[in-house]
Amino acid sequence: MNPRAEASDRLMKRTWILTTFLISIAAGAVAAAEQEPLDDRYCVTCHGTDGRGNEGVQAPRLAGMEPWYLRRQLENYRAGIRGAHPDDIEGLAMQPMAAKLTDESIQDIIEWIGNWNYVPAEDTISGDLEAGRALYQSCATCHGADAEGNEALGAPALAGQNDWYMVTQLRNFLAGYRGVHPQDVYGAQMRVMTTSLSGENDINDVIAYINSL
Amino acid sequence: MTRPVSRREFLNLLAAAGGAGAAVKAGSALGLLPDSASASTLDLTAGNGRSAIILGGGLSGLTVAYELGKVGWDCTILEASHRCGGRIFTVRHGTLIDEIGNRQYCEFDDEPHLYFNAGAARIPSTHRTVLGYCKELDVELEVFVNENKTCWVQDNAMLGGRPVRNVEYTTHMRGFMAELMAKAMTETEMDAPFTDGEAETLLGMIRRFGDLNEDDVYRGSFNAGYASDGFIEHGVQKDIIAFRDLLKTRLGMGLMGANEGETGPILMQPRGGMDRIIDGFLRQVGDRVNYRAMVASIQVRDDGVEVAYDQDGSRRQVRADYCFNCIPSHLVTGFEHNFPADYVRSLKYIRRGEAYKAAFQAKERFWEKQDIYGGITWMNNPSRQIWYPVAGIHKRKGVILAGYDFSGGMYHTRMTQEQRIEAHLTDGEKVHPGYRNLVEKPVTVAWHRMNHMLGCAGYWTRILDGAWSAEDEAMFRLLQAPLNGRHYMIGDQISKHAAWMESTLQSAQWAMNDLDRRLRDMPA
Numbered sequence: 001m002n003p004r005a006e007a008s009d010r011l012m013k014r015t016w017i018l019t020t021f022l023i024s025i026a027a028g029a030v031a032a033a034e035q036e037p038l039d040d041r042y043c044v045t046c047h048g049t050d051g052r053g054n055e056g057v058q059a060p061r062l063a064g065m066e067p068w069y070l071r072r073q074l075e076n077y078r079a080g081i082r083g084a085h086p087d088d089i090e091g092l093a094m095q096p097m098a099a100k101l102t103d104e105s106i107q108d109i110i111e112w113i114g115n116w117n118y119v120p121a122e123d124t125i126s127g128d129l130e131a132g133r134a135l136y137q138s139c140a141t142c143h144g145a146d147a148e149g150n151e152a153l154g155a156p157a158l159a160g161q162n163d164w165y166m167v168t169q170l171r172n173f174l175a176g177y178r179g180v181h182p183q184d185v186y187g188a189q190m191r192v193m194t195t196s197l198s199g200e201n202d203i204n205d206v207i208a209y210i211n212s213l
Numbered sequence: 214m215t216r217p218v219s220r221r222e223f224l225n226l227l228a229a230a231g232g233a234g235a236a237v238k239a240g241s242a243l244g245l246l247p248d249s250a251s252a253s254t255l256d257l258t259a260g261n262g263r264s265a266i267i268l269g270g271g272l273s274g275l276t277v278a279y280e281l282g283k284v285g286w287d288c289t290i291l292e293a294s295h296r297c298g299g300r301i302f303t304v305r306h307g308t309l310i311d312e313i314g315n316r317q318y319c320e321f322d323d324e325p326h327l328y329f330n331a332g333a334a335r336i337p338s339t340h341r342t343v344l345g346y347c348k349e350l351d352v353e354l355e356v357f358v359n360e361n362k363t364c365w366v367q368d369n370a371m372l373g374g375r376p377v378r379n380v381e382y383t384t385h386m387r388g389f390m391a392e393l394m395a396k397a398m399t400e401t402e403m404d405a406p407f408t409d410g411e412a413e414t415l416l417g418m419i420r421r422f423g424d425l426n427e428d429d430v431y432r433g434s435f436n437a438g439y440a441s442d443g444f445i446e447h448g449v450q451k452d453i454i455a456f457r458d459l460l461k462t463r464l465g466m467g468l469m470g471a472n473e474g475e476t477g478p479i480l481m482q483p484r485g486g487m488d489r490i491i492d493g494f495l496r497q498v499g500d501r502v503n504y505r506a507m508v509a510s511i512q513v514r515d516d517g518v519e520v521a522y523d524q525d526g527s528r529r530q531v532r533a534d535y536c537f538n539c540i541p542s543h544l545v546t547g548f549e550h551n552f553p554a555d556y557v558r559s560l561k562y563i564r565r566g567e568a569y570k571a572a573f574q575a576k577e578r579f580w581e582k583q584d585i586y587g588g589i590t591w592m593n594n595p596s597r598q599i600w601y602p603v604a605g606i607h608k609r610k611g612v613i614l615a616g617y618d619f620s621g622g623m624y625h626t627r628m629t630q631e632q633r634i635e636a637h638l639t640d641g642e643k644v645h646p647g648y649r650n651l652v653e654k655p656v657t658v659a660w661h662r663m664n665h666m667l668g669c670a671g672y673w674t675r676i677l678d679g680a681w682s683a684e685d686e687a688m689f690r691l692l693q694a695p696l697n698g699r700h701y702m703i704g705d706q707i708s709k710h711a712a713w714m715e716s717t718l719q720s721a722q723w724a725m726n727d728l729d730r731r732l733r734d735m736p737a
Contacts, residue, residue, distance in 0.1 A: 042313050044523075045293075045664055048547025049509040056543030056561055057667050092627050093662060096314030119549075 040105040041112060042097060050116040053162040055124070058090045060165035063116040066149060069156040070113060072186070074098050074106050081181045088177040090168065118160070123211045125163040125204055132209025135202055138193060147213045154186045163207050170194055170203045255722060257729045260286035266520050266533035267291070268511070270502050271299030272714055273703040273721035274539040275494040276346070278501050280725055288498070289531065291506040291522050293665040297495060299539070299704075300332035300669065301714065303486030304572070304656050311664040312657075315630050320654045321574045321612060326605030329572040329612050330487040331658040332669075333714050334600075335359060338479045340715035342722070343490075347483065350493030357482040358603050360472040361588020367644045368462035368593035372454070376644045379468065379591070381437045381454060384424070386465060388431030389456040391423020399429065464591050471589070475713070482603070490714075507665075508540065510549035513700045521549070535695075537724060539704035539717075541565065541668055542692075556696055559688040563706055564675075565668025569622030569659050571596075571615045571637050573652035578611045579645060595624050596640035615641060615655070622669070626659040633657045670705055670712035681709075693723070698731060 043062060048054035051062030062070070076082040083095030101109070139147075142155035149157030158166060172178040173194040179187030197203055263286050267274045270292035278288040290297075294311065304310060306323035310331075321327045335357055336343050347354055362380035371377075398416050407415065419425070424434035432453065439448040459465065472478065483489035495502070509528060510521035518536035521528055538545065542560040552560075580586075580601045590599040600614035615637040618625060625633050634655045641648040660669035673685050681689070689709075695701045701724040708716035 042664060044507065044547075045313065045544070046547075046667065049549045052547065052549070054544070054547025056546035057565070059547070086627070093313075096629070096662075098314075100314060100316075 040101055040109065043109065043113070046093075050118075051113055052119060053121065053165065055162065055164055058165070058168065061121055061160070061162050062113050064118040064157075064160055065113065066151065066156055067110045067114060068151055069149075070110050071106060072154075074101060074109070076184060076187075078106075079183070081184045082178065082187070084181065085172075085177040087175070088172055091172075091178065121160055121162050123163060125167060125207045125211065127201070127204035127206075127208030129205070129209050129212055131202075132205035132207070132212075135197065135206040136209050138196055139206065142189075142193075147210050158210050159213050163211055166207050166210065167203055170197065170207070255280055255725060255729075257281070257284045257725060258732060259284050263287070263535070264533040265289075265535045265537060266518060266531055267501075267537045267539075268508055268520065269293075269299065269539040269704075270297030270504075271539045271704055272301055272491070272494075272717045273705075274537060275491065275498060276718055276721040277537045277703065277725060278498040279494055280722075282498055282501065287533075288501050289533070290498070290502045291508055291520065291531070292502055292504050293507040293540075295504055297502060298332075298488050298491035299666065300660065301487050301491055302330070302332040302658070303488040304329045304331050304658070305486065310656060310658055312659055312662045313664050313667075314662065315657075315659070317630070317656055319656050321656075322610060324605075324608075324610070325485055326602070326608060327574060327610060327612050328486040328604070329570075329614065329656060330482070331570050331572070331656075332660075333487050334482065335476065336481040336714065337475045337477075338481065339475075340713065342718040343714045344481070346493070346718065347490060350490070350497065352489045352493045353484045354481045355484045355603065357480040358587025359476050359478070359480050359589060361585060361601070363584050363586075364588045364599075364601070365590040365592075365644045366462070366464055366468060367590070368464055369643070370593065371461040372458055374643060376590075377454065378438060379588075381451065382459060382465065383468060384434050384437035385431075385454050385456070386459055386469065388423040388425065388434060389459075391419050391425055392429065392431045394419045395423075395425060395429040462593055464593050468591055471591075484604075508548055511536065511538070511545075511700065512551050513697045515697065515699075518699050534699075535728060536700045537721070538700060538702050539706075539721075541666060541704075542671060542702065542706055543668060544665070545702075552696065555691060559692045560702075562685075562688050563671040563673055565661065566670040566672060566712070567618070567622040567626065567661050568620070568669035568712075569616070569618040569625050569657070569661070571617075571625070571633060571655065571657040572612055573615045573637070574654040575611050575613055575652050577609060577651065578605075578607070579651050580611075580613070581607065590644055592640060592644060594640040594643065596637050599641060599644065613652070615652070616657075622659065622661065625657070626661050630657060672711060695724070695727065695731075701728070 043051060046054060046057050046059035047062050048059065053059060053061035073082065077091070077095050077098030078101055080095065083091030083098070085091065142150055142153045143158050144150055144155075147158035149155055169178065173187070173191045174197065176191070179191030181187065197206065257280065260281065265277065265281055265286050265288045267278050267288055267290040270290050274290055275297060278290050281288050295309070304319045305328040306319060306321050308319040310317040310319065336354070338344070344354075360379075362378065362383060364379050365376040366379050366382045367374065367376035395416060398412065398419065420429065423431055424436055426432050433450050435448060435450055437451050440451045441449045503524070506522045506524045508520060508522050510519075512519040513536070517532055517534045519530065519532045520536065521530050542563045543565045546557060546560050585601050586606055587601055587603040592598065595618070596616035597619070598614065598617045600617070602611045602613065605611050616625065625636060628636065634657070637655070638649045638652070641652070645651065660666060673689060674681050689707070692702050693707050703720045703724050705711040705713065705717040705720060707720045710716045
């Protein structure tokens with residue numbers, strides 16, 4: 001996740017028309033007195049201003065996330081490949097939102113997110129950087145030496161993501177809350193890799209190291 | 214009971230049963246409160262051209278706009294959603310329930326009595342600030358029935374799951390409790406601190422409390438209702454339910470206290486829905502509300518507060534001398550801001566509530582055929598309660614609360630809409646056979662997922678009903694105080710008693726009084 005150089009003033013320049021699924025959603029609703037304009041752009045309620053991430057509701061940064069990774073995760077959530085485990089608390093909140101998305105609204109959301117301003121995430125985790133560096137070597141194979149990500153390997157950037165979110169995800173992979181669905185190919189790979197981490201100290205150390213990149 | 218209860222044990226028992234409640238009652242009788250319901254004790258100085266930006270059109274935000282507006286401030290409210298009121302939310306025909314991932318439109322019939330208070334639903338008669346604003350804003354009130362002993366108590370573990378009337382449960386339980394107390398009085402040497410006369414008075418009350426017979430034994434009571442007749446012919450007493458059977462359910466712990474404290478009589482509600490209060494405020498300050506304006510940034514400066522918000526696809530700026538912020542703390546942390554680290558830490562510390570409610574429209578008022586008019590049925594299943602409406606007595610249809618998770622609502626929140634409805638139908642069937650076919654048009658409100666709120670009443674302490682730690686107190690005071698003298702967090706989240714409108718209003722008044730004091734102290 002490379003910080004975007006673009007300034008915030010280019011935000012929301014695009015005017016966006018949602019006629020297509022406005023009609024499709026409204027048709028399902030009753031003839032109601034109070035009809036709100038409907039769209040699927042709910043993202044920033046949870047994910048914060050410009051999708052910067054919000055620790056208050058444990059919703060991660062979306063700004064700067066790669067379009068291909070966003071699409072894969074939204075599609076996984078929609079299909080119940082991610083966010084279906086009863087102990088994946090945050091995933092369970094995301095899943096029903098994604099389940100409502102059409103292909104068109106996923107495309108729209110990805111483009112919308114692409115216009116958001118990126119500001120660097122605040123570090124909230126500290127750990128042993130040297131230990132973290134050693135642990136990170138196996139991560140670097142896929143996620144890159146600078147945690148910049150690698151689309152060819154299906155590995156997203158880690159640099160710039162909220163550290164508390166990455167901690168939660170490592171815990172979820174380790175506990176089998178994520179990466180266990182048979183169709184979650186990349187998640188399964190990640191789950192195998194996390195088995196080299198033994199406990200909270202390792203998790204903190206490796207995340208602290210990613211913060212330092 | 215094979216041995217007499219010692220006096221110490223007995224007094225401990227009394228203290229455990231009545232001590233805390235007695236202390237609260239004594240406290241509220243000290244005359245510290247205003248003489249009658251009054252909206253405010255505010256005495257604010259004139260605005261003199263000052264401006265306030267109010268973030269969130271919840272009850273506290275509207276109160277600030279109303280009160281400051283009265284004394285000439287220039288107020289603007291930014292509200293992220295299409296409606297004001299926050300968790301004061303009445304669902305009726307056509308209402309949008311904007312749950313993220315589960316958007317619903319309410320399909321209740323379009324009649325005034327067919328509504329559901331999905332958030333705040335009760336006004337205790339001691340909540341004078343709420344009642345005062347109702348009076349001032351011309352909001353018509355009616356009595357709300359909370360405890361109704363004709364309602365049911367149902368637990369699969371008790372009597373094979375057969376529901377019993379609340380009055381049977383509580384009458385028998387009181388009888389057995391009174392028998393124990395009477396035994397303690399008579400078998401124990403009750404010298405000091407009681408005189409013989411006092412002991413006799415106390416024993417008399419115990420006998421009446423439990424409807425004991427002349428031998429101080431409980432053998433059933435007409436208080437539990439008649440098995441038959443009771444008017445033209447002598448009534449026949451209902452069979453007693455064995456103490457041991459009543460103890461099979463833990464619902465008694467809720468039941469025996471349901472009519473006490475803040476949920477005790479008299480409670481009130483606005484006629485037509487709790488949002489009549491919001492309507493009342495909007496009649497005064499509706500023109501100050503900017504809807505669908507989602508806050509993106511809060512910058513607290515030395516001479517004012519700058520707020521950026523997104524509306525109609527563009528980012529806009531507004532500046533004011535002061536800012537009052539009733540947006541839930543867990544959403545504020547997601548904005549761009551220039552708050553200091555300890556302030557952010559306190560914002561993050563408040564846990565967001567998980568309360569959940571559901572309702573059905575009933576095709577007929579089947580509960581009235583069972584002598585039930587208002588009140589609550591208690592169930593030991595995840596739906597927990599059924600509330601029967603006071604509104605629309607003897608009309609054809611009614612709206613009932615079908616489920617209420619008042620602490621920890623994630624059980625239903627995590628379900629799909631279809632699963633939630635099925636859960637409530639299954640649970641209600643245990644009390645009302647045929648329930649499934651008697652109700653229609655379900656709505657569910659999972660506050661944890663409601664757009665622009667993402668939580669019900671926040672809580673500070675990490676221990677349920679526990680005391681506040683010194684750390685809790687310190688963080689609370691930090692958030693209650695104005696940041697840089699300019700930015701006030703308000704709402705029931707900045708109170709010691711969240712989830713009540715009274716706390717919300719008093720929080721807003723506290724902030725305005727604090728600001729007023731600061732302004733008066735400022736050098737001219």
